[in-house]
Amino acid sequence: DQQVKQNSPSLSVQEGRISILNCDYTNSMFDYFLWYKKYPAEGPTFLISISSIKDKNEDGRFTVFLNKSAKHLSLHIVPSQPGDSAVYFCAASARGSTLGRLYFGRGTQLTVWP
Amino acid sequence: GAGVSQTPSNKVTEKGKYVELRCDPISGHTALYWYRQSLGQGPEFLIYFQGTGAADDSGLPNDRFFAVRPEGSVSTLKIQRTERGDSAVYLCASSFGPGSTEAFFGQGTRLTVV
Numbered sequence: 001d002q003q004v005k006q007n008s009p010s011l012s013v014q015e016g017r018i019s020i021l022n023c024d025y026t027n028s029m030f031d032y033f034l035w036y037k038k039y040p041a042e043g044p045t046f047l048i049s050i051s052s053i054k055d056k057n058e059d060g061r062f063t064v065f066l067n068k069s070a071k072h073l074s075l076h077i078v079p080s081q082p083g084d085s086a087v088y089f090c091a092a093s094a095r096g097s098t099l100g101r102l103y104f105g106r107g108t109q110l111t112v113w114p
Numbered sequence: 115g116a117g118v119s120q121t122p123s124n125k126v127t128e129k130g131k132y133v134e135l136r137c138d139p140i141s142g143h144t145a146l147y148w149y150r151q152s153l154g155q156g157p158e159f160l161i162y163f164q165g166t167g168a169a170d171d172s173g174l175p176n177d178r179f180f181a182v183r184p185e186g187s188v189s190t191l192k193i194q195r196t197e198r199g200d201s202a203v204y205l206c207a208s209s210f211g212p213g214s215t216e217a218f219f220g221q222g223t224r225l226t227v228v
Contacts, residue, residue: 004156034216043118043205043219044157089156099145099214101170104156 003027004092006105013112019077021108023090026071032095034102035064035075038087047088048075051095080112116140118220120206126226127196135191135223139208146189147217148181149205157205163189164211196227 005024013019023033031052036044050057050064050073057064063076077084087109091102119138127133139146145164149157159173163183174180178196183189193200203224207217 006156032215036219041221043207043221046216046218049215091156098164098212099209099217101147101159101162101173102149102157102217103159104149106154106156 001026002105003030004090004103004105006088006090006108008108009106010109010111013080013110015082015112015114016079019075019080019084019110019112021075021077021088021090021110023073023075023105024071025073025092025103027092027094027103028071029094030092030103032093032099033064033066033073034091034093035062036089036091036104037084038089038107044089077110080110082112082114085110085112118206118208118218120204120220120223122223123221124224124226126228129196129198129227131196133193133196133225135193135204135206135225137189137191137206137208137220139187139189139206140218142210143208143218144186144211145209145214145217146183147207147209148189148191149207151203151205151222153202160191193225196225198227201225201227 034049035047038044087107090105148160162170166186178194180192203222205222207219209217
């Protein structure tokens with residue numbers, strides 16, 4: 001049973017515009033959320049994370065929003081660049097004091113066109 | 115190198131054979147994880163080591179899969195009597211351990227069982 005869901009398999013955005021990638025989760029024990037980016041033939045690369053005690057975390061062009069009541073998080077990329085084209089994975093952990101096991105969504109393929 | 119290293123990068127084996135996949139974590143990282151990614155899916159957890167011991171092996175699909183980390187550094191994932199359904203990319207990740215906020219992934223080993 002998929003505890004982390006990314007319902008959009010793909011997203012296409014023009015360069016300079018905002019990209020919004022969505023993620024939903026079902027397990028209320030999840031208290032830490034991460035976004036990874038993956039290029040073909042490479043391993044996932046950590047992008048940004050958020051703890052459940054926050055509702056927003058920002059790092060440069062990347063912002064993650066968390067809505068705990070809706071069990072929903074989103075990743076905003078502004079402005080989008082062609083180099084952002086990759087598969088983005090949402091992941092969750094019942095972290096507590098240790099990172100432990102991550103539960104991943106199926107990913108969203110982002111394509112940023114010039 | 116400074117990152118997580120996995121060998122081999124590609125492995126083709128015949129059904130029924132035994133395979134070993136190796137992971138060299140980032141130096142100083144006490145936590146090590148194995149994940150498996152099938153086509154069109156997100157990474158799926160297999161096992162997590164803290165030091166030499168398996169802290170969580172609940173993701174191993176059956177007793178054909180086994181992993182070791184005898185000295186708390188390099189880990190080997192072992193698959194006996196391989197089946198075609200074992201074909202996937204096997205990803206290894208490492209982190210500092212308790213208190214970590216992210217896991218760093220290797221490039222993966224693509225296993226093909228023919």
